[in-house]
Amino acid sequence: METYDKIGFNYNKTRNADPRIASIIEKSLHLNENNLKLLDVGAGTGNYSKFFYSKGYDVTALEPSEVMIAQALENNNIKWIKGTAEHIDIQNNSFDGVFSVLASHHFNNLQLAISEINRTLKSKHFAVIFTADPSVVSKKSWLYDYFKIVFEKAISNYINIENFRSLIESTANTHVEIIDYPLPDNLVDNFFASGWKNPSLYLDQNFISGISPLVSLETNTLNQIQKKLENDLKNGTWNSKFGRILEENYFDGGYRFLVWQKP
Template sequence: MSTKYNLIGINYNQTRKADPYLTEKLVKHLNLKKEGLYLDIGCGTGNYSNALQEKGFQFIGIDPSIEMLQKAQAKNPAMNWKIGCAENTKLPEQSIDGVIGTLTIHHWTNLVRAFSELAYILKPDGKIVIFTATPNQMKGYWLNHYFPQMLKESITQMPSLEAVENAMQLSNLKITKTETYSIKPDLKDQFLYCGKQNPELYFDENIRHGISSFSALANIEEVEKGLTALRKDIDNGKIDEIIKSYENELGDYLYIIGELAYF
């Protein structure tokens, strides 16, 4: 996984920026306090930890990719950036007031081990906020129509809400709240479903390169074929019908908020 993101890390910051709305949601769900110390696990190039630190909150960023962390370090030398992963943070017991993980949980190799590690470093009244997409939500993306194999591969690697809840329970954690998120037209962080309402975005090679599904899971032939079909449907207006056929009430992404089950 670190090798994959070392490659994706090249030019990653061109398209992956902290979205103001999503950032404010992290502040709210994590109940951030100026005197606390927080962890951004799977921080990538540090977009969200930087955005939150700019608001006066103190963060540590951990990621397995050297390429990503070098870019994070270049942007913000003052923050504490560390090589590591959710399963092994190398942080002391009860040293962190809260944890965020944005679009990273599907890269964890062992959910129980990861949540056990996060529970170990979490202070008794700390919170964990995971931003992810569930398999059921992703089955509702109209991208399935144009890139079926890529989406199948992407969906396969995503843990279900039930799997996350079970892993948390085995790690002395509990889910206290979930909240769905649906793509907004002014989204600044151009992750997988960023083009939900603006399909033209997927013709930008830089945007596709910053999305792991396109850059690491997709077959080049399928992407080319899918883009050709998408271009045709945009030009003849059929895209509106395709998008409408995938409308649902599940939301596009999900916030999972948790805390220690006993303290």
């Protein structure tokens, strides 16, 4: 069973396409006209697919989870394909651009997925993967302090960003650019570190329900973390130790764009 077949039932409540993230993807794809064909790999409920359709692109959404597809926003102009990144049932050289948003850590075979993405992409066109490298997040941050178990698990599951670049370069035989993305404090796509400036969000079940590493925690473990966080917010411990972050405008949560052009 796909991960989001188990945990993705409330995904649309908190996971909306953030226009700043989408705009970086659009710019990195070097799209210079409408009606170009785009592929969204690991599309989830199609929030980013919908964004690009609204900009005038012809979008195909690839997603393995039936639960996620069933929640897809009604849009007859987006073509849905149930399938995995490792086996994309589409002809070679079909798309003017391919993108994937926070899905690559769910791929079962990253090298095969990159090969498939590259196969479906037209020559001289671009692909973009928005991903995260939890190993670069400061161990002094409050998120790491409270959610250390999440980071430790994620570090073992996510590929280091430099190794990810090397994998793409060797698989696609091309140069890969890494674009850092420090997180603003008002993201509308509520992925794991998006609440870096609002710790009370991590006590909200709606927020938690759209974040796979939190939903995947054992209930007792998550409850213990939330209880400690709630108590520390009430008694001033959190503010005393970490309140300085409230003066910051951005946070490095390890999020990065990987961009390459197919030869």
